[in-house]
């Protein structure tokens with residue numbers, strides 16, 4: 278049994294921000310940070326565009342950033358949370374800089390602030406076109422400076438430990454579910470599953486993009502935290518709001534089963550002046566929105582989806598040929614390199630692009646200190662639903678959210694941890710099945726089926742029939758997978774399949790509850806918005 282004061286699942290921007298802030302405040306606490314695979318394999322590492330933050334108050338101001346965020350969120354943002362993130366954000370970004378993060382500067386020494394879809398001002402701090410890589414590098418290096426932070430690789434969190442594992446039920450006498458830590462599969466230790474006890478636990482396990490066939494998210498993004506929380510009977514909110522990035526690089530062979538995510542052509546490229554065009558070279562975005570190629574992501578993704586469906590195309594084009602080659606090369610070296618590696622020269626040729634699942638706005642419902650509905654359990658980053666994004670995330674607000682909530686959680690824990698002790702009664706992991714699975718194909722094929730169901734029926738455009746069909750198909754997959762789980766030894770692949778099915782179910786179920794189209798959720802049977810605004814919980 279492994280004991281630590283604080284257990285953090287995930288070392289992306291959210292998890293490491295908690296760890297560093299807490300280590301700084303409380304050198305007396307032992308802090309363990311788990312990674313499912315190697316450290317640095319995270320959505321954070323892939324972020325390109327940057328961090329939105331009010332930097333120069335002469336040119337910009339908090340109110341505009343707040344209004345842009347509320348506007349994107351389509352009526353479902355929590356204004357208090359938006360104000361917290363926008364106003365506390367600049368201080369958190371300054372800390373990132375103190376911890377060693379570099380952001381691009383102009384010749385006069387000021388930060389080079391970019392602009393993305395939905396932003397009314399230039400306010401995106403960035404490091405070339407690999408801001409996330411730079412942040413991830415800096416926070417892992419900073420974390421290594423603290424003796425009381427231990428970062429563990431290949432440690433796969435399988436299940437939250439609650440009263441349920443002690444054979445106790447939650448009653449009116451003990452009305453709250455409590456979390457005592459996590460069961461962890463140690464991949465380097467013959468996949469043994471060990472209880473990791475903690476006085477408090479933080480889920481910072483990132484998103485669930487792998488639920489869909491095309492995604493910009495890396496393989497670790499299988500929604501494990503959301504699924505564990507759901508199984509532990511915690512509250513999950515707003516899962517129907519899935520953001521599809523409009524411009525992932527299209528390659529004819531596609532990305533099925535690939536270990537690499539679909540490569541993203543950052544929104545900043547459109548901010549820099551690139552224009553979306555049909556396969557016959559015509560600009561089409563002004564038919565859908567007066568802001569043209571700079572309209573918010575959901576509008577652009579739906580417009581591309583519609584053009585592709587009308588014409589039967591697999592992709593449309595992004596035209597960069599008119600852009601300043603020198604500036605493009607400086608700002609977007611990774612994108613340029615990637616395009617050239619597949620034989621496309623953006624200065625003379627169109628870039629083929631297609632929408633791909635990018636970000637889950639919903640997740641574990643938390644309050645303004647990142648506290649979840651389960652006692653002693655916090656959540657932050659993409660796994661959490663704070664109320665910042667509402668029905669649609671404004672570009673480059675998520676890294677900022679991870680920093681702000683990571684800080685708030687560290688502060689909250691440093692005051693509250695004194696009242697929590699370890700629960701020593703936690704039993705060893707109770708393995709369900711004991712036989713090795715005969716055929717891995719049962720798992721790999723189910724993952725493919727799940728992605729097909731979600732992409733075909735619960736993608737950018739939905740309908741009642743599609744959602745119903747998806748729920749029926751998901752139910753079959755769920756039953757088959759639970760039978761496998763009861764009878765065979767648990768493998769990382771089987772654990773991920775269970776989690777992906779749960780995420781698919783949550784997205785589809787909450788989408789079917791919503792009898793309107795709002796933000797990222799578009800249902801052809803209810804194309805209008807309802808006058809009242811509500812969240813969907815499960």
Ligand SMILES: Cc1cc2nc3c(=O)[nH]c(=O)nc-3n(C[C@H](O)[C@H](O)[C@H](O)COP(=O)(O)OP(=O)(O)OC[C@H]3O[C@@H](n4cnc5c(N)ncnc54)[C@H](O)[C@@H]3O)c2cc1C
Nearest residue numbers: 287288289291313319320321326327434483658659673676
């Ligand atoms: C291609 C791309 C571009 C993006 N661009 C931007 C941008 O420009 N600006 C912006 O603000 N946002 C951007 N985003 C979104 C942003 O990167 C993410 O929302 C954010 O980084 C999430 O951080 P996180 O700390 O919550 O999770 P992650 O960074 O994804 O970290 C998750 C961590 O959890 C661990 N983990 C997961 N499951 C388990 C488990 N079961 N057991 C143990 N460990 C586990 C992983 O190993 C990893 O360490 C982008 C995302 C992508 C994919």
